[in-house]
Amino acid sequence: MAQRSQQSSLAKAYLLLYNIGQTIGWSCILFLSLQHYLITKSWVGLYRHSYIQLLLEVFQTLAYLEVLHCVLGLVKSNWFLTAVQIFSRVFLTWGVVWSIPEVQDGWFVACFLLPWTLTEIIRYSFYALNLLNSVPYFLIWCRYTFFIVLYPIGVSGELFTQFSALPYIKKTAIYTYPLPNRMNMSFDYYTVVIILMLSYIPLFPMLYFHMIGQRKKVLRGLSEKKED
Amino acid sequence: MEIEVLHAKSGKSLGKVTGLSPGSTILDVKNEFRKLKKHLYPDRQSFRLEQKSKMLKDEATLKALNITSGGKLYFKDLGPQVGWTTVFLTEYAGPLVIYLLFYIRPAIIYGASAASKPRAEAVNIAAACWTFHYAKRLLETVFVHRFSHATMPILNICKNSSYYWGFAAFVAYFINHPLYTPPSYGAIQLYGGLAAFIFNELGNFSIHIAFRNLRPAGSKERKIPKPTVNPFTWLFTWVSCPNYTYEVGAWISFSVMTQCLPALLFTAAGFYQMTVWAMGKHRNYKREFKDYPRGRKPIIPFLL
Ligand SMILES: NC(=O)c1ccc[n+]([C@@H]2O[C@H](COP(=O)([O-])OP(=O)(O)OC[C@H]3O[C@@H](n4cnc5c(N)ncnc54)[C@H](OP(=O)(O)O)[C@@H]3O)[C@@H](O)[C@H]2O)c1
Numbered sequence: 365m366a367q368r369s370q371q372s373s374l375a376k377a378y379l380l381l382y383n384i385g386q387t388i389g390w391s392c393i394l395f396l397s398l399q400h401y402l403i404t405k406s407w408v409g410l411y412r413h414s415y416i417q418l419l420l421e422v423f424q425t426l427a428y429l430e431v432l433h434c435v436l437g438l439v440k441s442n443w444f445l446t447a448v449q450i451f452s453r454v455f456l457t458w459g460v461v462w463s464i465p466e467v468q469d470g471w472f473v474a475c476f477l478l479p480w481t482l483t484e485i486i487r488y489s490f491y492a493l494n495l496l497n498s499v500p501y502f503l504i505w506c507r508y509t510f511f512i513v514l515y516p517i518g519v520s521g522e523l524f525t526q527f528s529a530l531p532y533i534k535k536t537a538i539y540t541y542p543l544p545n546r547m548n549m550s551f552d553y554y555t556v557v558i559i560l561m562l563s564y565i566p567l568f569p570m571l572y573f574h575m576i577g578q579r580k581k582v583l584r585g586l587s588e589k590k591e592d
Numbered sequence: 593m594e595i596e597v598l599h600a601k602s603g604k605s606l607g608k609v610t611g612l613s614p615g616s617t618i619l620d621v622k623n624e625f626r627k628l629k630k631h632l633y634p635d636r637q638s639f640r641l642e643q644k645s646k647m648l649k650d651e652a653t654l655k656a657l658n659i660t661s662g663g664k665l666y667f668k669d670l671g672p673q674v675g676w677t678t679v680f681l682t683e684y685a686g687p688l689v690i691y692l693l694f695y696i697r698p699a700i701i702y703g704a705s706a707a708s709k710p711r712a713e714a715v716n717i718a719a720a721c722w723t724f725h726y727a728k729r730l731l732e733t734v735f736v737h738r739f740s741h742a743t744m745p746i747l748n749i750c751k752n753s754s755y756y757w758g759f760a761a762f763v764a765y766f767i768n769h770p771l772y773t774p775p776s777y778g779a780i781q782l783y784g785g786l787a788a789f790i791f792n793e794l795g796n797f798s799i800h801i802a803f804r805n806l807r808p809a810g811s812k813e814r815k816i817p818k819p820t821v822n823p824f825t826w827l828f829t830w831v832s833c834p835n836y837t838y839e840v841g842a843w844i845s846f847s848v849m850t851q852c853l854p855a856l857l858f859t860a861a862g863f864y865q866m867t868v869w870a871m872g873k874h875r876n877y878k879r880e881f882k883d884y885p886r887g888r889k890p891i892i893p894f895l896l
Pocket of ligand 1: 739803806814816862
C-alpha cells in the first residue's frame with residue numbers, strides 16, 4: 365500500500381513518525397492483551413481490560429490520516445479504497461462495539477481484535493522500515509503470508525460482532541430516525557448494519573484474492589532478486 | 593495513399609489502411625479500417641494524431657491534418673456502442689415508471705392499507721411535476737435534441753441508469769410514504785415551489801429549443817449560443833449552460849415544495865454532475881471560439 369514516490373524529506377520524516385507511532389500503539393494493545401490472557405487465562409473481556417479500548421479507538425481512528433496521505437500524494441494508493449477499508453473498521457470500533465456495551469464481553473471481540481493487532485503491527489513496521497529501505501525478508505514474508513489465516517479470522521470476528529449486536533440495535537432503536545419527520549427521510553440503523561454485513565460478501569473475496577495476487581508477485585520478485 | 597494505424601495504448605501496429613487520398617476524411621479512414629477489423633464499426637473507433645492527443649473529428653481531411661502517405665494515426669477502441677436515443681429512453685423511462693409505482697403505494701412496500709390512505713396535496717403535485725419533467729425529457733430526446741454523436745459506450749447506459757433509477761426509487765419511496773409530512777409553511781411553500789418549478793422547466797425547454805435552432809438539421813455544427821427574443825434565453829448572457837442552471841433550479845424548487853431531504857440529495861448530486869459537465873463545455877467553447885463572450889461563467893452567473 366505504501367509505495368514510495370519522490371517524497372520530500374519532510375514528508376518522509378512525517379510518514380516515518382506516523383508508522384512508528386502506529387506500530388507502538390498496536391504493540392501496546394498486543395502487550396495488554398497478552399497480559400490479560402496471562403492473568404485471566406481467557407481472551408474474553410479484552411475490551412474492558414485497562415487501556416485496550418482507548419488505544420484501539422485512538423489508533424484505529426487515526427488511521428483515517430492514511431486517506432489524507434493518499435489524497436496529498438504522500439502515498440501512492442487509491443484514496444477511495446483506503447477509505448473504504450478503514451471505514452469498515454472504524455465503523456465496527458465506534459458504531460458497534462463502543463455504541464453497544466452488550467457486545468463488549470463477547471468472545472468474538474478477541475476474534476477480530478487479535479488479528480487486527482497482529483496485522484497492523486506487521487504492516488506499520490513494514491512501512492516504517494520500508495521508508496528506511498531496510499525491510500528484512502522475514503517481515504516481508506510475514507506481511508504477505510499471515511493474512512492468509514488472520515484475514516478470514518478477523519472478518520469472522522467482525523461479522524459475529526455485528527450479528528450479535530443486531531438484537532440490541534433493534535431493541536434500543538439506537539441511531540435510528542423514524543418517519544414521520546419534517547425532513548421526510550428516515551434512517552434505520554438496523555438495516556444499515558445488515559447492508560454493511562452483506563457488503564462483505566462481494567468485498568471479502570475481492571480483497572483476499574487481491575492480496576493473494578500481491579503475495580505471488582512480491583514473493584516471486586524477491587526470490588528472483590536473490591538468484592541474480 | 594497508405595496510412596499506418598497504431599494502437600494508442602501500446603503503440604503497436606494494427607495494420608495499414610490503403611485506398612485513401614489527401615481529400616479523404618477520418619470517417620473514410622474508419623470505413624477502410626473496418627475492412628481490416630470487421631467487428632470495429634466506425635462509431636466504435638476513435639483516431640488521434642498522438643498517443644494522448646484529442647480525438648479527431650469525422651469530417652477532418654487528411655490534407656488538413658497534414659497526413660501524407662506513410663503517415664501514422666493512433667487508434668482507440670471506444671467499446672461497444674448503443675444509440676443515444678436508446679440510452680436516453682432507458683434512462684428517463686425508468687424514473688417515470690418507478691416513481692409512479694411508488695405513487696400507487698404497493699402493499700409489499702408500504703403495507704396492506706397504505707393505498708387507501710389519503711394523499712397530501714403536495715404528494716399529488718409532486719407526482720405530477722415528476723411525471724411532467726421526465727415526459728418532457730423523453731419527448732425532447734425524440735423531437736428536440738440534435739445530438740452530434742450517434743452512439744455512446746454501452747457501459748454508460750448501466751452507469752447512468754443505475755443513477756437515475758436508484759435516485760428515483762429513493763425519492764419516490766419517501767414522498768409517497770403514508771407517513772409523509774406536508775411542507776411546514778403550507779400553501780405558500782407548496783405553490784411557491786410549484787411556480788418556481790414551472791418557471792425553471794420553461795427555461796430549460798427554451799434553452800433546448802435555442803440549441804436546436806443553432807444546429808441545422810443533420811449537421812454537427814456547434815455555434816456560440818446567444819440570447820434570443822425569448823427572455824428565458826437571456827441567461828446566455830451570463831452562463832454557458834443555462835439549461836443546467838434551470839435544471840438545478842427546477843430540482844431546488846421540487847425539494848422546497850416537497851420538503852423532502854432525499855429530493856435535496858438528488859438535487860445536490862445532479863448539481864455536482866452538471867457543474868462538472870458545464871465546466872468542460874465552457875472550456876471547449878473558450879478553446880474553440882477566440883471571440884467567445886467574456887464574463888460568462890459555466891453554470892452559475894458571476895460565480896461558478
Ligand atoms: N438531473 C440531472 O442529474 C441531469 C443531469 C444532466 C442533464 N440533465 C438534463 O438533460 C438535459 C440534456 O442534457 P445534455 O447533457 O445532453 O445537454 P447538452 O449537452 O447541453 O445538450 C443538449 C442538446 O443541445 C445540443 N447543443 C449543446 N450545445 C450546442 C451548441 N453550442 N450548438 C449546437 N448544439 C448544441 C447538444 O448536442 P451535442 O450532442 O453536440 O452535445 C444536445 O443535442 C439537460 O439540459 C438537463 O435538463 C439532468
